[in-house]
Amino acid sequence: MNFRDTMKINDVGHLEIGGRDTVELAKEYGTPLYVMDESYIRRVIRAYKSAIESAYGHGNLAYASKAFSSMAIYSVMKSEGVNIDVVSGGEIYTALKAGFDIKNAYFHGNNKLISEIELAMDNGIGVIVVDNIEDISMIDAIANEKNIVQDVIIRTNPGVEAHTHSYIQTAKVDSKFGFSISNDDAMTAVKAAIAAKNVRLRGLHCHIGSQIFDKHAFVVAVDVMTDFIVEIKKELNYDIDELNMGGGFGVHYTDEDPRYTIEEYCNYVKIIVNALNDAIETKRIKKPYLMIEPGRSVVAEAGITLYTVGTIKDIRGIRKYINIDGGMGDNIRPALYEAKYEAINSTRANENPVEKVSIAGKCCESGDVIIKDVLMPKTVRGDIIAVFTTGAYGYSMASNYNRNPIPAVVLVNDGKSDIIVKRESYDDIIRNDVIPSRLK
Numbered sequence: 178m179n180f181r182d183t184m185k186i187n188d189v190g191h192l193e194i195g196g197r198d199t200v201e202l203a204k205e206y207g208t209p210l211y212v213m214d215e216s217y218i219r220r221v222i223r224a225y226k227s228a229i230e231s232a233y234g235h236g237n238l239a240y241a242s243k244a245f246s247s248m249a250i251y252s253v254m255k256s257e258g259v260n261i262d263v264v265s266g267g268e269i270y271t272a273l274k275a276g277f278d279i280k281n282a283y284f285h286g287n288n289k290l291i292s293e294i295e296l297a298m299d300n301g302i303g304v305i306v307v308d309n310i311e312d313i314s315m316i317d318a319i320a321n322e323k324n325i326v327q328d329v330i331i332r333t334n335p336g337v338e339a340h341t342h343s344y345i346q347t348a349k350v351d352s353k354f355g356f357s358i359s360n361d362d363a364m365t366a367v368k369a370a371i372a373a374k375n376v377r378l379r380g381l382h383c384h385i386g387s388q389i390f391d392k393h394a395f396v397v398a399v400d401v402m403t404d405f406i407v408e409i410k411k412e413l414n415y416d417i418d419e420l421n422m423g424g425g426f427g428v429h430y431t432d433e434d435p436r437y438t439i440e441e442y443c444n445y446v447k448i449i450v451n452a453l454n455d456a457i458e459t460k461r462i463k464k465p466y467l468m469i470e471p472g473r474s475v476v477a478e479a480g481i482t483l484y485t486v487g488t489i490k491d492i493r494g495i496r497k498y499i500n501i502d503g504g505m506g507d508n509i510r511p512a513l514y515e516a517k518y519e520a521i522n523s524t525r526a527n528e529n530p531v532e533k534v535s536i537a538g539k540c541c542e543s544g545d546v547i548i549k550d551v552l553m554p555k556t557v558r559g560d561i562i563a564v565f566t567t568g569a570y571g572y573s574m575a576s577n578y579n580r581n582p583i584p585a586v587v588l589v590n591d592g593k594s595d596i597i598v599k600r601e602s603y604d605d606i607i608r609n610d611v612i613p614s615r616l617k
């Protein structure tokens with residue numbers, strides 16, 4: 178079970194998070210309910226920041242906000258003095274409305290719309306991450322119109338594919354993201370960016386995967402990236418000022434995954450920094466500003482989702498389904514990636530597990546099962562189920578499938594709780610529906 182330090186079983190035998198009893202939270206705000214622990218998020222951010230500061234002294238992090246995007250989270254990042262990654266006009270707009278200065282934002286995307294680039298530039302976006310060759314001419318032309326010089330970094334594909342427990346080095350160039358270093362594509366992009374009048378090439382970027390535990394993959398990626406920096410210097414006499422090593426640090430979903438303390442998460446940073454320091458020395462390159470872009474590891478373990486048990490279907494000798502009031506609409510990951518989760522019966526958190534059950538969502542899809550096979554105490558209608566590690570790619574991937582309203586998000590901290598995203602109502606669900614008069 179993933180009991181983070183502000184998570185425990187309290188005196189009345191319920192799961193508690195951030196000083197709040199989850200059964201009480203369910204009563205107060207209804208279910209399904211996303212609950213996010215503010216202090217955990219802030220402590221991860223501070224730990225990454227100070228690890229970069231103390232080990233390297235010249236860098237920062239950008240929170241990859243696609244993992245969990247809302248106005249409140251941008252406020253948190255603003256107050257922590259870190260950068261953000263944004264990947265769409267919608268994320269840019271949300272950050273702006275939260276008062277986040279997007280001078281401290283990196284704008285990613287393999288198909289940035291002209292309207293999105295304009296929105297970004299009109300509001301002073303700090304860096305646009307060039308993802309393909311058309312980006313350069315588009316950014317250059319729009320920057321020219323606006324009479325600005327736009328900072329960019331180039332997303333490269335270093336040919337390191339990191340998976341959960343292993344990585345492979347490939348010359349695979351087949352990816353919708355970035356420019357391959359193994360052929361001439363990345364160098365061509367560097368030349369084009371340097372040549373573009375209204376573009377300033379600040380640095381290079383790579384992102385080698387997600388949910389990575391094999392840290393050696395980052396060492397290999399640093400090696401490839403710094404080799405490329407050397408090549409750029411040799412061929413073009415151009416200094417790369419910034420190196421962005423992406424995100425992808427693995428988190429604990431189930432006991433099949435390692436479980437890291439916040440300090441242990443910083444080992445990812447330390448390993449990248451060590452490799453980079455070595456390369457700076459042996460390859461004699463100018464010390465680049467180092468960026469990392471963690472998303473999942475900042476918010477995943479800060480979040481839980483609360484559900485209320487409804488119907489229970491016992492197929493004797495086969496499987497017992499505990500049906501909950503949410504499902505793939507609020508957590509698509511099991512259906513999409515066969516992602517695994519752990520959960521407890523928060524109402525009976527002190528009782529011994531006596532039965533193996535599956536936790537099934539209420540959507541009309543057989544694949545809408547949040548957890549296959551989890552041990553639970555005798556569970557009955559009305560019990561509150563808490564699913565762990567749902568803070569990343571849960572709410573941000575939520576949908577209205579079956580016209581279920583998207584749940585509320587509550588931020589807890591030190592015994593306090595606040596709504597940061599309101600629960601959708603049925604009126605919210607139909608707010609954009611129109612019946613043409615010829616159908617009336």
Ligand SMILES: *Cc1c(COP(=O)(O)O)cnc(C)c1O
Pocket residue numbers: 241243244262285384386387388423424425426470471472473474
């Ligand atoms: C998704 C993404 C990240 C964050 O990845 P996590 O696995 O959530 O840490 C960082 N950088 C880029 C470019 C991404 O696409």
